[in-house]
Amino acid sequence: MTISNLSFTASQYKNLQKLQAQLNKSVTEATNSRYADVGLSLGRLTGTAVNYRVQETSFESQLQTNKVVSNRLELIDDALTAINKTATDMKSSALVAKKYPQYSSLAKSGLEQLQGALNTADGGLYVFSGMAADKAPMPAIDKGLKSAQDNYDLFVKEVGGGQAQNITAEQMTQYLSEAGYSVKDPVTNAVVKTYSFFDTVKGSTPGTPWADNWSNASSTSTVATISKTETVETSVSANNDAFRKLVAGYSMLSVIDLTKLTDAVKDAVSVQASTTMTAGTDKITAEQALVGMRQSRIEAVNTALTSQKDVAETAYSDLEGVDPYEASQRMNALELQLNAAMAATARIQKISILDYI
Numbered sequence: 001m002t003i004s005n006l007s008f009t010a011s012q013y014k015n016l017q018k019l020q021a022q023l024n025k026s027v028t029e030a031t032n033s034r035y036a037d038v039g040l041s042l043g044r045l046t047g048t049a050v051n052y053r054v055q056e057t058s059f060e061s062q063l064q065t066n067k068v069v070s071n072r073l074e075l076i077d078d079a080l081t082a083i084n085k086t087a088t089d090m091k092s093s094a095l096v097a098k099k100y101p102q103y104s105s106l107a108k109s110g111l112e113q114l115q116g117a118l119n120t121a122d123g124g125l126y127v128f129s130g131m132a133a134d135k136a137p138m139p140a141i142d143k144g145l146k147s148a149q150d151n152y153d154l155f156v157k158e159v160g161g162g163q164a165q166n167i168t169a170e171q172m173t174q175y176l177s178e179a180g181y182s183v184k185d186p187v188t189n190a191v192v193k194t195y196s197f198f199d200t201v202k203g204s205t206p207g208t209p210w211a212d213n214w215s216n217a218s219s220t221s222t223v224a225t226i227s228k229t230e231t232v233e234t235s236v237s238a239n240n241d242a243f244r245k246l247v248a249g250y251s252m253l254s255v256i257d258l259t260k261l262t263d264a265v266k267d268a269v270s271v272q273a274s275t276t277m278t279a280g281t282d283k284i285t286a287e288q289a290l291v292g293m294r295q296s297r298i299e300a301v302n303t304a305l306t307s308q309k310d311v312a313e314t315a316y317s318d319l320e321g322v323d324p325y326e327a328s329q330r331m332n333a334l335e336l337q338l339n340a341a342m343a344a345t346a347r348i349q350k351i352s353i354l355d356y357i
Contacts, residue, residue, distance in 0.1 A: 052312045059309035062227065063302060069224045070298050072234050076127050077291050079117045080236070084284045086113050087246050091277035094253060095270050107253035107273075108145070114246055115141050118238045130218035130237040137217035137238035144213040148200045148251040155195045159183070164260040169268040172261075176252060176272035201248045204239035214247060215239055227301045232294045242283030249277035 090110045094103075115138045118128045125133040155175055160166035167175075174181035180196025203210045204219050217238035224234045252273040258266045 056309055056312040059305050059312065063305050063309070065224070066226050066298050066302055066305070069226060069232065069234055070295060072122050072127060073232075073291055073295050073298070075120060075122050076236055077288060077295075079120045079127070080284055080288050080291070083114055083117045083243075083246070084281050084288070086110055087249075087277050087281050087284070090253075091249065091274045091281065094249075094274040094277065103258070104254055107250050108141075111141055111145075111247065111250040111254060114138075114243070114250065118243065126217075127235050128217060128238040130235050130239070131220045131222060132216060132218040133222060133235065135216045137215055139216060141214075144200070144247065145251060145254060147209060147213045148197070149255040151195075151197060151200050152255055155181070155197075158193075159195060164257065164265075165262060167261065167265055169262075169264040172265045172268040173272060176269065176276070197252060198248055200251065201244040204237075210239065210244060226298055227305065230297065230301060232297060236287055236291070240283070240287065242280050242287060245276050245280035245283065249273045249280060252276065 087110070090107065094107075118138045119136045120127050121136075126136055127133075129135055129137040156162065156164050156167065159171060159175075159181065171181050175195050176197050178196070178198045180194040180198065182191045182194045184190060185192050199209060201210050201214065202208055204215070204217075205211055215238050219237050219239045221233040221237060222235045223231050225231050252269060256269055258269060261269065
């Protein structure tokens with residue numbers, strides 16, 4: 001039997017490598033509280049652990065998506081609140097509009113505020129444009145105001161003989177109502193023509209006054225999935241009747257020159273504008289309630305998702321997890337063994353047969 005330094009050294013190196021590998025494994029487990037090699041440690045249960053991890057990742061991904069949706073709905077709610085406040089202030093003061101010649105410019109300012117709120121964007125997408133989210137829903141108001149002015153001018157020309165002071169309060173009230181003012185044949189009593197200020201905000205599809213002069217929005221809302229079985233609408237279309245009524249109310253006060261009307265007709269304009277805007281703000285309040293319901297649904301779903309995520313996380317942690325205290329003790333023991341082995345190896349390397357000759 002032949003014994004040499006080389007054989008001793010080779011044996012020690014193998015032992016050192018083994019101890020180093022065990023130490024590295026223990027350090028990883030002590031640091032992460034998880035098996036260093038899950039597949040080797042769990043064997044046939046590895047697939048179960050992976051499945052739990054996939055579930056946890058899926059739940060977390062859905063929670064992040066829901067956070068984006070929730071933020072979007074909050075942005076919509078804030079815009080609706082701003083629109084409602086401005087319109088509420090305007091409709092109240094509209095009743096005394098005849099006292100202030102500058103009220104036309106104030107109404108136009110209110111219309112511009114509505115435009116700005118409707119053009120609210122989130123990440124480059126307009127939240128009031130529906131499926132046409134890449135387009136600003138109300139890019140301009142001048143074209144719409146011109147159509148309203150033309151509509152009113154035609155009414156004054158054909159019903160008032162070109163003189164606004166010839167318009168009666170009853171005629172103005174009917175003209176500013178959704179039904180409109182109808183001219184009837186004196187013999188047959190059949191309706192010959194109807195004049196309606198609301199014609200300027202009718203429709204929502206291409207070719208209609210609203211779509212051509214006011215809105216680029218789609219009436220179809222965007223939808224997001226918030227769970228495996230639930231979806232919510234994530235936009236409010238600018239084509240909503242609430243906004244058409246507010247635009248009509250603002251436009252009445254913007255284009256109708258109150259200084260050319262009798263006091264009775266001025267009152268008729270003020271009352272109709274205020275009534276129209278009240279209908280708009282009531283609908284906006286109802287829309288906000290729907291947005292609030294969507295937010296509540298997301299919160300309920302998130303509560304369930306968080307619970308499911310925690311269950312999945314606990315399940316794979318129970319399978320993959322190691323006792324950090326035990327892992328630390330094992331790591332310390334292996335460090336001592338490795339240091340001792342390294343010291344022994346160093347001493348063996350210093351031994352030479354020449355010392356004994």
